[in-house]
Amino acid sequence: MANAYQPARKRRRLGHDWPWMAAFVLPALLIVVVVQLYPLLFSVYLAGQDWTLTSSQTSEGFVGLENFVKVLQNDVFRRAVRNSVIITGSAVLIEMFLGTTLAYLAAGTSWSMRIVRTILIMPLVIAPVAAGTLWRMMLNSQMGLTNYLLSFAGIQGPDWLGNAGWAPVAVIIVDVWIATPFVFLVISAGLTGIPYELHESAALDGATRWQSFLRIDLPLLAPLLLLTLMFRMLESLLSLDSIYTLTLGGPGYATFTMTYYIYTLGLRSFQLGRAAAASWLFMAFAASALAFVFWLQRRWQTAQ
Amino acid sequence: MTGSGRLRKVILRVLRVLALAIAISAVLIPLAYLVLNSLKLQREMYTIPPIIIPSRITFEHFQAAFDNPRTVRFLTNSLIVTSVTTGITVVVSTLAAYGLARLGLRARYLSLIVFIFLFIRFYPRITTVIPYFLVMREFGLLDTVWAIIIGHLGITIPFVTWLMLIVFQDLPREVEEAAMVDGANPLQRFWRVALPMAAPGVASAAILTAFLSWNEFLIASSVAKRQAQVMSIAVAGFVTDRGVQWGPMAAMAVIMIVPMILFALFVQRYLIRGITLGAVKG
DSSP states (O other): OHHHHHHHHHHHHHHTTHHHHHHHHHHHHHHHIIIIIHHHHHHHHHHTBOOBTTTOSSOOOBOTTHHHHHHHHOHHHHHHHHHHHHHHHHHHHHHHHHHHHHHHHTOSSSHHHHHHHHHHTGGGGSOHHHHHHHHHHHTOTTTOHHHHHHHHTTOOOOOTTTSTTTHHHHHHHHHHHHHHHHHHHHHHHHHHTSOHHHHHHHHHTTOOHHHHIIIIIHHHHHHHHHHHHHHHHHHHHHOOHHHHHHTTTOSTTTTOOHHHHHHHHHHTSOBHHHHHHHHHHHHHHHHHHHHHHHHHHHHHHHHO | OHHHHHHHHHHHHHHHHHHHHHHHHHHHHHHHHHHHHHTSOGGGTSOSSOOOSOSSOOOHHHHHHHHSHHHHHHHHHHHHHHHHHHHHHHHHHHHHHHHHHHSOOOHHHHHHHHHHHHHHHHSOTHHHHHHHHHHHHHTTOTTSHHHHHHHHHHHHHHHHHHHHHHHHHHSOSHHHHHHHHTTOOHHHIIIIIIHHHHHHHHHHHHHHHHHHHHHOOHHHHHHOSSTTOOHHHHHHHHHHSSSOOHHHHHHHHHHHHHHHHHHHHHTHHHHHHHHHIIIIIO
16 A cells, blocks of 8 residues: 555655656657657668669569568578677677676776776777777788787788688677677676675685685676676677778678678668668567577576 | 695786786787887888888878868868767756656656667667668758767667666755755756756766767768768778778777777776666666
């Protein structure tokens, strides 16, 4: 009873000037509708149209699901799906591992650790287009710094950007370089929220560092780790900029990801209908990746 | 036991320092390499084995960049896009977040709105970019900075509204209630009471927005091809050029990222707060 009563009272207390508050919300709502909702609905319409902008200024008619079928039958699209899974899957796992490890290694309030943290988060503010450009020079097989340094260790470095097997590895390296700092930063913030006393009493009980990590830190960090995993998965799937400047999707179609494929289809060859259909397939893919993370979270909670 | 325990401790400490040194090198060496390439003479650029440290430092690539009126236009466009986007986003989103926080909505509806806003931040943006291109073409806004600005607002406003909603919901309501009793209208309460308390959050949001807008590539490249090009398109443009132009390419990348790194160092506290607030509290 009391619970049912309270929100109503609060509503009367601060909610009686709701016309003002609604007016405050209106401009934001308007922009969201015009720039996000309308294009989204427009995209549903486009996905059913036969429309290539280079051959016609208007749509050439409704074609049902043909665009979807054509995209699904397309070899480049299938390759792009595979590339996206491989690149995002490995990059995000590496980022989660490295970021979390570094968060532990660089924890502390001393000035030296503060400087270390400042340096480690630098790639976060660097434009991905610039990061791609930078690594295109680094990974150049002849003139780049990476293979030059490897040669000191007696290793003949591969043709990172010219070899179809190595180019996805190069994309993964750049994704890791750009995004590990994000995981590092968020997990570092999460670590400061773990009460020190918990570790202290665990140590008194004779627990090793590793045991107290498994029993204390991991359960406390789990929701944050999953959220970070989700953020990173989506961002990595959507990333276009660094691939654009690093490999331009090449060599051949070796680093075409789903985002890159849709981008070239829609904004280079202007096959609007196809591209819209492909982007909805991508949306379904991203949604299922998200559902997987939520499923993990559920399982984790019931396992507790 | 004590001897070997101490030895283990020393080894662990050395390993820790070593691991951090490797991580720091992995961040700094590529950046240093970029800067060195932007200062390297053209003839030292393409030798095998490569010359890493230039024998003489040259500013010719920067000079050439700034002598070109297009570079100046890219920079101006980027500055306009970033500052207008940031200004509009902060005003519109802060107001909207305050309105949402004080509208007295049921928790269920509020979390639905929050979910929609978050969804917009993270769904595949490529889906709306193609129709957005058509809408801008219809409005005759293609290749103007406004097409880029409106496109950026579509991302930043939902995101910042969500961020500021977290901030406003955390504020104590007593002060506002006191102001209400004193007869302050909602706009006065927002401006004089809530906003000053939320100021650090607003700063974080503004800084995040500025970085997002300055670095954004997808929307900018889809609606602006010539006149309205921004820095991200200029940097990406070197990829498709025939031949390799490492000097000018490196210089352009340096012009794009160095100001942002310096800015980030100054506002580091707010930047970190903005990034972690979303993840930790959300």
